[in-house]
Amino acid sequence: MSDQIKHECGIALVRLLKPLSYYHEKYGTWKYGLNKMYLLMEKQHNRGQDGAGICCVKSDLDPGNPYISRFRSVEPNPIKDVFDKVNKPLKKAKRHNFDINDPEWAENNFPFAGTLYLGHLRYGTFGKNSIDFTHPVMRQNNWKSRNLVLAGNFNLTNTDELFNVLLNLGQHPKAYTDTVTALEKVGHFLDEENQYLFRKYKNEGCGNNEISPLIEQNLDIQNILERASKDWDGGYAMAGLIGHGDAFVVRDPWGIRPAHYYADDEIVVVASERPVIQTVMDLQESDVQEIGPGEGLIVKKSGKISKEMIRVPHKRKSCSFERIYFSRGSDKAIYQERKQLGRLLTPVVLEAVDYDYENTVFSYIPNTAETAFYGLVEGVRHHLVDWKIDQIQQKNGALTDKDIKRILSFEPRVEKIAIKDVKLRTFIADDASRDDLVAHVYDVTYGVIQKDKDTLVIIDDSIVRGTTLKKSILKILDRLKPKKIIVVSSAPQIRYPDCYGIDMARLDKFIAFNAAIELLKDHGKESVIQQVYKKCKEQENLPKEEMVNYVREIYKQFTAEEVSAKIAELLKPEDCNAEIEIVYQSIENLHKACPNDLGDWYFTGNFPTPGGNRVVNGSFINYVEGKDARAY
Numbered sequence: 070m071s072d073q074i075k076h077e078c079g080i081a082l083v084r085l086l087k088p089l090s091y092y093h094e095k096y097g098t099w100k101y102g103l104n105k106m107y108l109l110m111e112k113q114h115n116r117g118q119d120g121a122g123i124c125c126v127k128s129d130l131d132p133g134n135p136y137i138s139r140f141r142s143v144e145p146n147p148i149k150d151v152f153d154k155v156n157k158p159l160k161k162a163k164r165h166n167f168d169i170n171d172p173e174w175a176e177n178n179f180p181f182a183g184t185l186y187l188g189h190l191r192y193g194t195f196g197k198n199s200i201d202f203t204h205p206v207m208r209q210n211n212w213k214s215r216n217l218v219l220a221g222n223f224n225l226t227n228t229d230e231l232f233n234v235l236l237n238l239g240q241h242p243k244a245y246t247d248t249v250t251a252l253e254k255v256g257h258f259l260d261e262e263n264q265y266l267f268r269k270y271k272n273e274g275c276g277n278n279e280i281s282p283l284i285e286q287n288l289d290i291q292n293i294l295e296r297a298s299k300d301w302d303g304g305y306a307m308a309g310l311i312g313h314g315d316a317f318v319v320r321d322p323w324g325i326r327p328a329h330y331y332a333d334d335e336i337v338v339v340a341s342e343r344p345v346i347q348t349v350m351d352l353q354e355s356d357v358q359e360i361g362p363g364e365g366l367i368v369k370k371s372g373k374i375s376k377e378m379i380r381v382p383h384k385r386k387s388c389s390f391e392r393i394y395f396s397r398g399s400d401k402a403i404y405q406e407r408k409q410l411g412r413l414l415t416p417v418v419l420e421a422v423d424y425d426y427e428n429t430v431f432s433y434i435p436n437t438a439e440t441a442f443y444g445l446v447e448g449v450r451h452h453l454v455d456w457k458i459d460q461i462q463q464k465n466g467a468l469t470d471k472d473i474k475r476i477l478s479f480e481p482r483v484e485k486i487a488i489k490d491v492k493l494r495t496f497i498a499d500d501a502s503r504d505d506l507v508a509h510v511y512d513v514t515y516g517v518i519q520k521d522k523d524t525l526v527i528i529d530d531s532i533v534r535g536t537t538l539k540k541s542i543l544k545i546l547d548r549l550k551p552k553k554i555i556v557v558s559s560a561p562q563i564r565y566p567d568c569y570g571i572d573m574a575r576l577d578k579f580i581a582f583n584a585a586i587e588l589l590k591d592h593g594k595e596s597v598i599q600q601v602y603k604k605c606k607e608q609e610n611l612p613k614e615e616m617v618n619y620v621r622e623i624y625k626q627f628t629a630e631e632v633s634a635k636i637a638e639l640l641k642p643e644d645c646n647a648e649i650e651i652v653y654q655s656i657e658n659l660h661k662a663c664p665n666d667l668g669d670w671y672f673t674g675n676f677p678t679p680g681g682n683r684v685v686n687g688s689f690i691n692y693v694e695g696k697d698a699r700a701y
Contacts, residue, residue: 078204078222079116079190080308080328081109082339084316086372089172089182091335099172099182103155105338105349106186110148112345113190115397116222120191120203121147123155124218127176127183128314128370137216137312138180141203148190155181187310189220205310206248208256214284215263216312217256222326222341223305225251226568226613226680230300247303255297255309262293285313290367291377294319298380302613302680304388304569306360308339314370322380323677324362324387325569325668327396331357337368344400354401362387386677387666389659390571393560394530398440409662410559410654411444411528417652418445419452421555422524426456426479430518430551432486434511434529434542441559442528449481486527486549487542488512510537513545520550525647531560532636532651533573535580539640543649553648556640561654561672562632564624568684573671574699576620576688584635585623591635594626602693605686616682618674620689629653 085092085102092101106123122141130136142150158179159169168174175182189204204220225247266284275283294317304325308318318339320328330339331346340346343357350356360366363382367375388395392406422429431449433442460476461468468476489511518525525546532538538556546554562581567573576582589597604619624632637651656672670676674685691698 078192079110079113079341080220080222080306080318080339081106081113081186081188081190081341082308082316082318082337083109083186083188084337084368085184086335086337089176089184093170093172098170099175102184102186102336103181105336106188107148107152108349109338109340109345110188110190112348112397113341114148116190116192116341116395118147118190118192119143120200121151121189122191122203122205122220123151123181123186123188124205124207124220124310125181125183126185126187126218126310126312126314128185135180136213137207137209137218138183139205139207139218141200141205143200143203185310185314185316187218187220187308187316202246202248204248206252208252210312212263212281212284213312214281214288215260217252217259218310218312219248219252219255219307220309221248221251221305221307223247223251223303223307223321224569225301225303225305226678226684251297251301251305251307255293258293258296259311261296262289285315285370288313288315290315290317290369291365291379294365294379302678306341316368317365318360319365319379320360320362322363322383323668324382324385325677327387327391328360328366329357330360330366332374337374339366342396342400344397348399383677385665386668386670388569388571388668389663389666390531390560390567390668390671392663392666394437395571398437404440406663407440407530407559408444408447410659411441411446412448413658413662414441414445414528414557414559414652414654415448415452418526418555418557419449421650421652422526424456425524426453426481428519428522428552429524429526430482430484430486432484432525432527434487434527435489438528438530438559441530445528445557446481446483453479453481484514484517486514486517486525486546488514510541511545513549515549518549518551521552523551524553524555525549525551526555526557528557528559530558531563532556532558532580532653533563534578535636535640539642543640543645544642547642547645547647551647553650555650555652556637557652559654561656561659561669562629562636563671565618565620565671565674565676565685566688567671568676568681569678571671574684574688576685576692580636580639581632582623584632584639585627587639588627588631588635589623592626597622597626598693601689605689608686609690613679613683616679616686618676618682618685620685621674629655 083102083106089099093099120143124139127136140151140154144150162169187205191203205218208217210216228247228250263284266287267280270280270283305321306326306328310316318328327341329343329346331350331352338346338350346357362385363378363380365377365379367377392403396403398404398407431446433439457476543554563579564581566576589595601619601622608616633651633653637649641649660667668677670681676682
């Protein structure tokens with residue numbers, strides 16, 4: 070993606086099912102679980118650059134010993150910083166000649182020598198980038214079974230409603246965020262479950278010292294999660310640890326946010342992405358299972374593993390952006406889907422170049438568009454077969470061997486044109502400094518384009534704001550002097566805000582929305598803007614379940630092709646000599662390529678939850694009223 074946007078966070082959970090001595094004997098180190106956690110987090114580095122955190126829960130320590138340890142970081146390299154902190158006591162102990170390789174010593178002396186770990190990688194979409202907003206977050210208590218650690222990949226659209234619920238319960242939340250709201254909601258029902266079991270066993274005549282282990286054994290995690298999540302509106306994959314050793318991961322009923330797991334008799338591993346678990350655990354694709362929409366994976370302290378229904382599954386609306394861009398392309402299914410996205414663009418691209426194979430150069434914007442590019446090139450090669458047959462038939466048998474060899478050996482012109490300067494990219498962190506540096510994010514390959522003759526086709530996986538295209542990519546591509554530049558997006562036009570994880574909350578940041586507004590002005594239809602605004606204001610105070618996405622009426626006035634043409638006009642730099650054309654994927658082809666992940670609300674406005682309509686409604690009101698604010 071040429072535009073920088075922040076997206077879904079990453080979660081990682083490791084539960085060892087054997088004593089540390091078992092792993093020391095079999096794998097040569099008691100750090101087996103901790104090492105797996107490090108790899109799970111590093112392999113999901115793409116899912117978080119604002120912060121990282123890790124928590125360890127120990128079981129069966131004597132009272133008075135700390136059994137929950139946590140480190141978090143918002144440093145530039147947060148994973149390294151976290152694990153440097155984790156390992157610091159080991160380095161100190163080694164200098165004092167302790168046997169740090171002894172699992173018994175480690176279990177009693179090293180805070181992160183445990184059997185239960187929870188890790189998180191953060192991309193902030195709400196709140197400041199501070200340590201307070203970095204997961205895992207904790208709710209502490211002197212009763213082990215009332216301690217709660219939570220980390221997630223989520224955004225809830227109805228934080229205000231949930232916040233008021235907490236107030237009505239008599240709580241005083243310390244912050245107005247969905248993280249605090251979720252933590253306190255789960256924590257409230259965890260407290261209630263503890264209290265219910267305490268009264269139950271007290272009435273049965275049990276002493277206080279007997280009750281605590283009974284509560285730990287019989288805590289009903291499914292019931293807690295059912296009650297806590299019943300009002301959640303949004304996308305979430307939420308992982309939690311209870312202080313005595315229970316663990317869980319729960320997924321939203323629409324399957325918006327991803328979650329996968331692997332379990333055997335030694336270990337349970339959970340991560341956001343399937344290939345991460347495959348790589349870290351050396352597994353086949355079929356070994357890794359998906360936590361289904363509305364399901365909760367529950368691992369009891371005893372080691373019992375179960376999948377339970379937490380909320381009734383709705384129609385699956387898994388985020389298609391995961392397939393297009395966010396998830397690791399090493400996943401078998403995602404790789405094939407990205408190739409198919411490129412392949413399905415072939416007819417419209419060839420039409421755009423007027424089937425002029427000889428004077429067209431195909432390339433891509435690194436790095437995530439590369440797979441779609443392979444699919445596009447495969448599609449072009451397939452069409453070239455018909456072209457070759459036609460060339461041969463036209464000569465009607467009058468071809469020389471040289472002519473035949475030229476025709477049969479003809480291939481599409483494929484070049485690596487744009488080269489990303491990764492070192493420079495790391496410094497572009499905020500909008501204020503972005504404009505000064507964005508023009509230099511990419512370099513280009515000189516000498517492969519025929520001046521004023523070639524058409525350059527360059528594929529990107531999506532076009533969100535178009536900032537980098539206008540201020541960097543199109544400018545440097547124009548230096549190559551092509552006759553025409555066609556930018557191809559393997560995703561459809563992004564028209565609506567996301568409210569389930571991706572940091573795309575404002576309509577005026579989308580080039581497609583700005584193009585539609587400009588078209589309304591060009592055609593004297595500015596009254597549509599006020600009409601839509603009036604409809605949005607009229608339903609502003611309605612329950613979210615009754616709201617309608619009226620912003621669709623902004624786009625209904627024009628075809629997708631008209632919007633694309635206007636986008637090309639808006640994105641063309643003033644000093645650009647080449648003709649510019651923008652080609653987008655169709656919604657139909659998106660669903661053909663990604664048939665199992667139909668979450669397409671940012672393209673179509675079909676939000677899977679009622680809260681989505683409220684967000685798009687609020688976002689449009691903010692736009693018209695000139696408010697620089699998020700809609701959720």
